[in-house]
Amino acid sequence: MEYIPILVLVLSFVGLLSIGTPVAWSISISAILTMLVSIPYMPAATTVAQRMGTGLDSFALLAIPFFILAGNLMNKGGMAHRLIAFAKTLVGSLPGGLALINVIAAMLMGAIAGSAMASASAMGSILGPEMEKDGYSREFGAAVNITSATTGLVIPPSNVLIVYSLASGGVSIAALFLAGYIPGILTGLFLMIVAMVWAKKKGYKRGERSNFSQVVKTFIDAVPSLLLLVIVIGGIVGGIFTATEASAIAVLYTVVLGFAYKEISFKTLPQILLDSSATTAVVMLLIAASISMSWMMSYENIPQATSDVLLGISDNKIVILLIINLILLFVGIFMDMTPAVLIFTPIFLPVVTKLGMDPIHFGIIMVLNLCIGLCTPPVGSVLFVGVGVAKTSIQKVIKPLIPLFLVMILALFLITYIPQLTLWLPELFDL
Numbered sequence: 145m146e147y148i149p150i151l152v153l154v155l156s157f158v159g160l161l162s163i164g165t166p167v168a169w170s171i172s173i174s175a176i177l178t179m180l181v182s183i184p185y186m187p188a189a190t191t192v193a194q195r196m197g198t199g200l201d202s203f204a205l206l207a208i209p210f211f212i213l214a215g216n217l218m219n220k221g222g223m224a225h226r227l228i229a230f231a232k233t234l235v236g237s238l239p240g241g242l243a244l245i246n247v248i249a250a251m252l253m254g255a256i257a258g259s260a261m262a263s264a265s266a267m268g269s270i271l272g273p274e275m276e277k278d279g280y281s282r283e284f285g286a287a288v289n290i291t292s293a294t295t296g297l298v299i300p301p302s303n304v305l306i307v308y309s310l311a312s313g314g315v316s317i318a319a320l321f322l323a324g325y326i327p328g329i330l331t332g333l334f335l336m337i338v339a340m341v342w343a344k345k346k347g348y349k350r351g352e353r354s355n356f357s358q359v360v361k362t363f364i365d366a367v368p369s370l371l372l373l374v375i376v377i378g379g380i381v382g383g384i385f386t387a388t389e390a391s392a393i394a395v396l397y398t399v400v401l402g403f404a405y406k407e408i409s410f411k412t413l414p415q416i417l418l419d420s421s422a423t424t425a426v427v428m429l430l431i432a433a434s435i436s437m438s439w440m441m442s443y444e445n446i447p448q449a450t451s452d453v454l455l456g457i458s459d460n461k462i463v464i465l466l467i468i469n470l471i472l473l474f475v476g477i478f479m480d481m482t483p484a485v486l487i488f489t490p491i492f493l494p495v496v497t498k499l500g501m502d503p504i505h506f507g508i509i510m511v512l513n514l515c516i517g518l519c520t521p522p523v524g525s526v527l528f529v530g531v532g533v534a535k536t537s538i539q540k541v542i543k544p545l546i547p548l549f550l551v552m553i554l555a556l557f558l559i560t561y562i563p564q565l566t567l568w569l570p571e572l573f574d575l
Contacts, residue, residue, distance in 0.1 A: 149444040153178040161478065171433040171483055172196070175440040182444065192436045199435030200428060203388055204310055204317065208303045208431075209424040210391030214398050215262040216420045218253065220412065221402025223369040224266040227252045230366040233354035235336075240343025241350050242275045243288045244336050250292035251299060251332045252370070260518060260526045264293035268533030280348050282536050287544035288339055290530035291552060292332065294515035297481070298508065299328035301376055301394070304481055306387060307431065308507045311438065311489035315503045317387045318380045319575035323504050323566045327512060327559045334551035342544065368404075372397050381573055427482060434486035442490060451495045461499045465560050468492050469513060473553075476517020480525065484514050505566045512556045516549065 156177045160170035172192060179188035218224065231248040238244055249271070250263045268289045275285040297304050300321030309317045354362075375397065376390045385393070402408030408416070441447060454464055472492075475484050489510065496506045518526040521538055531538055559565055 147449060149178050149181050150446055150449060152181055153441070153446065167480055167483060168429045168433040171430075171437050171487070175433075175437040178444060179440055192440065195436040195439045196432040199439075200432050202310060203386075204306055205428075205431065207301075207306050207388040207391040208427060209420070210388070210395050211301060211303050212423050212427070213417070213420040214391065214394040216416050216423075217395065217398035217402055217408065218369070219262045219266045220408060220416055221398055222405040222407035223398070223401065224249070224253055224270060226362070226366045226369055228267070228270055230362040233359040233362045237350050237353040238340065239350060240339045240348055242271060242278060242280060243285070243339035243343055243348075246271050246275075246285070246288050247292040247295075247332050247336050247339065250289070251295045251328065252366075253296060260293045260297050260515075261529050263296050264289055264526050264529045265533055267293065268530055272534050278349055280343075281346070281544070282534050283540045284342065284346070284544045286530050286534035286536055286541050287548055288335070289534070290519050290527055290541070290545065291548040292335055293526050293530065294518050294552075295328045295332045295335075297515050297518075298324040298331065298511055300324050301380075301387070301390065302511070303427075304485060304511055304514075305507065307482055307485050308489060308510065311486045312493055312503050312507065315507060316570075316575055318383075319504050319570040320507055321377060321380060321387075322569040322573060322575060323508050324511070325569055326565050327508050327555070330558070330565065331512070331515075331552060331555040334555050335548055338547050338551050342547065368401055372401075381575070430480065430482050431486065434483035437483075437487055438490050441487070447491045447494055450491050451498070454495050455498065459499075461501070462561070464495065464499060465501075465509075468496070469509070469556065469560060472510060472513040473516060476514045477520050477524075479517070481511075481514040481518060484517070485510060502563065502567060504570055505563050508566045509556070509560050512552075512559055516552050516556070519545065519549065519552075 153174055157170055157174040160173055161167070165173070175192050176185075176188050179191065183191075228245060228249045231245040231252065232241075235241055235244040235248060246267050250267050253263045253266060268286065272282070272285050272289065276282055296302070302321070302324060305320040305324060306317055309315050309320060372394060376394050379385045379393070380387055380390050399408070399413075454467065457467065458464060472484075472488065475488065479487075489507075492510075493503060493506060497503060518524050521527060527538065527541075531541055534541075
């Protein structure tokens, strides 16, 4: 009897998705249907609606619309061009130089804007034509762009780490932000290695070697953009302001910088605000629906039942983490990142904490896992953006994507089984 709610939840959710129901509505409807196992319809529907409303009443969640706006302002405000120019002087002369530039620029932009889709859109539209002109295949360029864009969701500031903090019951956002640096950079380095090997194999031409003065010049041009990272992360870690306050400062800074670069004007600003509002509305609806499902699962004791099942299979930490990783990799194929974090954190976090795992470590594992899902069909939002910007098809991009997928999975397993890669920086700053 105790497993009937799980069965109803899984079957209703998968069934709704399979007939094309939007994810947010699939989550909400399946939550109501699952609650019908134990209570009548009206209380079930009312409770879900109430939880959707009260779930968004969080000061921490205010950071999300601000960071979304900051990412759009960065994209339109000329910062991406300057970051690409800086990356070009660093690695442009290496094998696969333009692909490496894509990875580094995506990491830098992600570290500032925290948006994988904004990064994929900016890097694809700027670097894509340049790579094609230099003889790179359109599909290889798209594959590198798609995978490297996800590193910004691990390297702070990251909206999804804020969502994990909420779902986990208040894990320190500052600690999560610091914990993301090494995993994000490690993933980026692995992607660069694959890009270099692939480029050398295909004989793609190298760029010209930059001299020291060019490196200094592009660095100085990029400093105002990079300074945002110092202000936001330094302020949060130093306790000067919260993540929400930092997000508002990021918006103010990017607006000023966009006007200073003359890339943003009073004419273009309303459209940026409108686009950011539309993105925020979609994200917040997903969060509200996911919070209602998380509450319902707690009400029906689904996390406890799942925990009992997993710990019944094995009490070996390595085995349990392997199972959880495989489940999350599968979930990431069919579900967007934000609802996946909100729904599965309450299920798996009690299991891993019983095994002695730090919640900060598990948060990074979960986000890295779901980053891979963003690059896979049928729900991979970054995959669709990257393919759309490159004007190619998913079928053609799959072949160059596979080795990049494999090294992302390798990075995931290294992060999973070597906790210090994640926890060293938070411990260094005593967070």
